[in-house]
Amino acid sequence: MKIFFNPKILAILTIILLFTACEKAYFPQPPRPKVSIQTADLEASYATTPPITLANAYWKTADYIKVTVGDLNTKSLYPDGLLNMTGTYNGINSFNNGKTDPNVIMKAAYDDKKVYLYIEWTDNDYSPNLEASILNGPSDPLKTDNPDGWTSQGNSDKVSLAFDISGATSAAGTFAEKGCAASCHNGKMQPASGSVDLWNWDLAVSEPLGYAKDMITNATTGLDYDAGTAMMVRNKVIPGDPRSAPMYEWDGSEQRCGRPFGDSSKLDPAYYLYKKTAFIGDIVNGDMVYHNETYGCFHCHGEHGEGDGPTGEGTAFANIGFAAKWSRAGIKDFSGKSEHTGFTYWAQVPTNVQDDMIAYMKALGSIPGYYLVNPTGSQANIWTVSNVTRGKINTFNPHTVYKVLLVRDLTNANSDDIQFASPEGKSYPFGIALMDNDGKNHIGSLKQTLTFKSK
Ligand code: HEC
Known part of the structure; x- marks a missing residue:
């Protein structure tokens, strides 16, 4: 132990220290290249150029969370006339045919105007239908509905995020503590007080136009669309009757539509109805x-x-x-x-x-269950980018992972939206749900945290 107090050695150590300090000051090391690491919170770093494409370099090195998913809702069925719409009926054991962990990865970014959320998950087949009209279609192994005549068949793949707008609570607790569980009340997607913002990406009806569906649920009115025009309209002679005939079919012209980022896309008429004529x-x-x-x-x-x-x-x-x-x-x-x-x-x-x-x-051979219209108002502010080839949905070859970007202005003037005002250093709880050919049963995580890192 004595050695540490030896003045000679102390002097040598001091010189070495000084030397290394000098070396640092005079021969600076180049900054290490950023490598992505797994973090506990979803950390949004400040991006100097908007990372609005999946190929943007930002996403290659961004930190990420791996979301541990569990069953959120299982064993729900739709009313009469709606068939083969519950691909996530048994939760994790049904999702992607119960094959593997869906490997849900999330990344985030923000700039002076917008927040960018990246979500990736495994689902080996596209489910691009939502309540398509079929005559004498298949029966549903989970239901006893008569499939004769017109029925509405099939569901789509979806991912949904929930954010707290105004201190939502339910019997389960507050959104801040329990996340999404605070938006469930009496078995419905409805908090007991406060309101919750829902961002729903849907392969059948939101992906084609480049938006996520923007919804709100609150204590008084329950689940509803935000203000403005919805991007999807039920394609039925009697919209509320899944056994009624379709109203429209594809008119045969190219279905090219503009997208919010300014580009345009062709839409596969097998699943998307945009250019329509009476059936x-x-x-x-x-x-x-x-x-x-x-x-x-x-x-x-x-x-x-x-x-x-x-x-x-x-x-x-x-x-x-x-x-x-x-x-x-x-x-x-x-x-x-x-x-x-x-x-x-x-x-x-x-x-x-x-x-x-x-x-x-x-x-x-089925007619799409919804037709698409360009959304307006508060239903048009979550923009999306994905790796889906909308012009030709290939349901024959196995599909690997979905990659979806959700982009929104940090703030806007809508009371039905969450606001990320001066978000630097702040954290926001959120929930995430995934659906494979389903709209009722889902897997996911009730509570994750989005943190905006300082610039
Ligand atoms: C003698 C047998 C035969 C009859 C009868 C027949 N088809 Fe076909 N059809 C075929 C074959 C075989 C094909 C695949 C393309 C080919 O080799 O002709 C086909 C393909 C088609 C396709 C294209 C579908 C695709 O694969 O892309 C349409 C549309 C079609 N038939 C319509 C009709 C209609 C309408 C009738 C009744 C008026 C009819 N067919 C009667 C044999 C027949």
Whole structure:
């Protein structure tokens, strides 16, 4: 122990210390390149250029959280006429067919104007339908509903964030303590007091136009859309009746729509309805024409449009999304061409019943359950970017991960939105929920914390 008090050694140590100090001062080391590390809170760093693309360098080195997800709501079913809409029925054990941990990663950034939230998760198949209209569609293994006639089928993939607007509470506690649990009350998405802001990204109805659905839930009125025009309208003759006929179909023109960041995108008509025209034709008469002994398409396309009929081989029409991508003019044109094996059959179909038959064929293959309109007001302020190829949704090949960016102004004048005023150094609790082909059952995390780091 004595050695430490030896004056000679002390002097040498002092010199070494001085020398290293000098070295630091005179030969500065270059700053270490930033590497991403896992953090406990979701930390938004200040970004000098807006990280508005997934490829932006900011996201490569940004710190991240890995969200541990659990069951949030399970075993809920929809009312009569709404089928095959609960892909997350058994929570974690159903999500992505119970395959793996969905590996939910989040990153964040902010600049002087906006906050940027990045979310990534694994879901190996696209569920791009939401309540599509199908005639005589599949039954639902979880329900006893009669699938005959028109039903509404299928659900979409979704991610949802919840923020506290005004000190929301429920029997479970405050949002600050319990996160999302404070927005659940009497089994509904409704706090007992205060209000909660919900940001819902939805593959079927928000992704195509480049926004997240912006909703609010409060003690008095419950769950509702923010003020302004909604981006999705139910495509039904009777909007509240899932067993009514569709109102519109694709008009056959290119579905190009502008997006909030100023770019534009093509939308796959198999799943997205943006350029629309009235759904015409009598499906009862169309059924008879389709099954006509002499010229009926069933001979090759199957009794129920399942493909390969009693006379010859033909493609299936009765796949969700299949017939919707064919416009009426497209079906008429192709069916009558000599390269179509069945063209002599088509040639005999009387002109005045062609539209009835096409209505029947389209109905077997589904019509989108919603049509899209550009949102306005407080429903148009959460902008999104994703890795989804909207022009052609490929439901055949396995899909790997979703990557979604949600972007919003830090502050705005809307009372139905959370405000991030002068957020530097402040923390905001939030909840996150994920749905795989579902809109009721979800997995996720009730409470995470978003912290804005100083500039
Ligand atoms: C003799 C068999 C046969 C009959 C009858 C038949 N088709 Fe076809 N159809 C086919 C085959 C085979 C294909 C695949 C393309 C090809 O090789 O012709 C096809 C493809 C189609 C397609 C394109 C679908 C795709 O795969 O993209 C349409 C639309 C179509 N048929 C409409 C009709 C209509 C309408 C009728 C009834 C008037 C009809 N077909 C009757 C054999 C038939």
